[in-house]
Amino acid sequence: MGNRAGREKFSTGLAAFFATLGSALGLGNIWKFPYLVGENGGGAFLFIYLLCVIFVGIPVMICEFYIGRKTRKNAVGAFQKIGTNPAWKIIGYLGVLSAYLIMFFYSCVAGWVYSYVFKALKGDFNAISAHSVEAELTKAVVGPISPLFWQLVVLIVVSVVLICGVKRGIERVTKTLLPVLFILIIICAIRAMTLPGAFQGLYFLFHIDFSQLTPNIILMALGLAFFKLSLGMGTLITYGSYFTENNNMITTAIKVALSDTVVSLLAGIAIFPTVFSFSMETGAGPGLLFLTIPLVFSQIPFGNILLAAFFFLTSIAATTAMISIVEVLVAYLSEEKGMSRTKAVIFNATLIMFIGMLATLSADRASILGDVHIFGRTFFQLFDFTSSNVILPIGGLLIVIFVGWVGAKEEFRYELSNQGMLKTDWLISIFYFFIKYVAPVLLAVVFLNSIGLFRI
Numbered sequence: 001m002g003n004r005a006g007r008e009k010f011s012t013g014l015a016a017f018f019a020t021l022g023s024a025l026g027l028g029n030i031w032k033f034p035y036l037v038g039e040n041g042g043g044a045f046l047f048i049y050l051l052c053v054i055f056v057g058i059p060v061m062i063c064e065f066y067i068g069r070k071t072r073k074n075a076v077g078a079f080q081k082i083g084t085n086p087a088w089k090i091i092g093y094l095g096v097l098s099a100y101l102i103m104f105f106y107s108c109v110a111g112w113v114y115s116y117v118f119k120a121l122k123g124d125f126n127a128i129s130a131h132s133v134e135a136e137l138t139k140a141v142v143g144p145i146s147p148l149f150w151q152l153v154v155l156i157v158v159s160v161v162l163i164c165g166v167k168r169g170i171e172r173v174t175k176t177l178l179p180v181l182f183i184l185i186i187i188c189a190i191r192a193m194t195l196p197g198a199f200q201g202l203y204f205l206f207h208i209d210f211s212q213l214t215p216n217i218i219l220m221a222l223g224l225a226f227f228k229l230s231l232g233m234g235t236l237i238t239y240g241s242y243f244t245e246n247n248n249m250i251t252t253a254i255k256v257a258l259s260d261t262v263v264s265l266l267a268g269i270a271i272f273p274t275v276f277s278f279s280m281e282t283g284a285g286p287g288l289l290f291l292t293i294p295l296v297f298s299q300i301p302f303g304n305i306l307l308a309a310f311f312f313l314t315s316i317a318a319t320t321a322m323i324s325i326v327e328v329l330v331a332y333l334s335e336e337k338g339m340s341r342t343k344a345v346i347f348n349a350t351l352i353m354f355i356g357m358l359a360t361l362s363a364d365r366a367s368i369l370g371d372v373h374i375f376g377r378t379f380f381q382l383f384d385f386t387s388s389n390v391i392l393p394i395g396g397l398l399i400v401i402f403v404g405w406v407g408a409k410e411e412f413r414y415e416l417s418n419q420g421m422l423k424t425d426w427l428i429s430i431f432y433f434f435i436k437y438v439a440p441v442l443l444a445v446v447f448l449n450s451i452g453l454f455r456i
């Protein structure tokens, strides 16, 4: 069983749930989900996304919790401890690689969010029109000084939190602020639904038109599920390693996935009615959030304050998600390479700032590096695509194969039933089936298809 003593744990199941939710909720829900739904045809994409969450996302999440709690180690150390073959450590290394790739562009987008808090407070969006909101976005994104400055601020904030070890404090803050963010998104969604033409937006979001589906869209939906639920790179192995013995990991996974989905849907309900009401493009891309939300709030009393609050809370959600990403890097460098935590944080933040600049300077067509393409993608798109759509799903595939085919079913059952304390055998059996057969097959098919070896 290994040494279970002497390692910190979340005090309760609820604390574990909120901490995991703190990692899951972030730009994936509020920024990426809406723009990908918009670019990929609405309801049909949403439908495939939900299938990915149920048949792949939740099973992978359960596997990560299981590996983490069983070994009580970080992602690389965990596989070293239980891996029958050292090659499984590759999962940990891939996780480290994707943590870097994600941070390169995530810190850039988080910078835009931070800057919008100040813009809203300054009154830049007072009674703004759809046209000027676009000009504001260009200023914030193309820069180059402003986006680079805000990216630096983001990395400093994340570093300070990680160095001061106030993670616990942050978790307490998250617990109180996440519900407030939830309420604000609801207000936003209700307001958006009262806009003229709102129905068309809802129709776009919920109407399933299968003729829209292409294999590429399925890959995007799968990648989004991994990104949004923080899967495939070991983050949740680390979180699982802090779970208590009596945490019901299956229900925790289901609750996290459900809450994460609800927040995304609410963001979609706030955004798409606005898109249609102001005759904007559903396929506006990464700027979608920043083009629509200011308009939702621009015509209501105290709109400024609500807008600033919305972006402030979004920046908190993004920051807690980033903390969980950088923690993968810090835990690896400090636990496996013997670097001090402070050094590891500063080293990572510096590296992320330097390479992350490439993402920031290529985020828009008008950006300085906006027309530099590598394999047909800008730096920004390349970091995003390779992490979400390639490395995270490969990590996920290896994780389910490891649990379903290398590990013993009895051990899985023993750990997930909390040493037999929980009488949830049927639930464990269902998810074991998903882990062993459904998730690997789906992942393999989507992959082979995306590299052209197999056509759906």
Ligand code: PHE
Binding pocket: 023, 024, 025, 026, 027, 028, 029, 102, 226, 227, 228, 229, 230, 231, 233, 235, 318, 321, 322, 324, 325
């Ligand atoms: N899930 C986070 C979000 O939606 C991003 C993330 C990805 C966090 C991978 C940790 C690991 O914003």
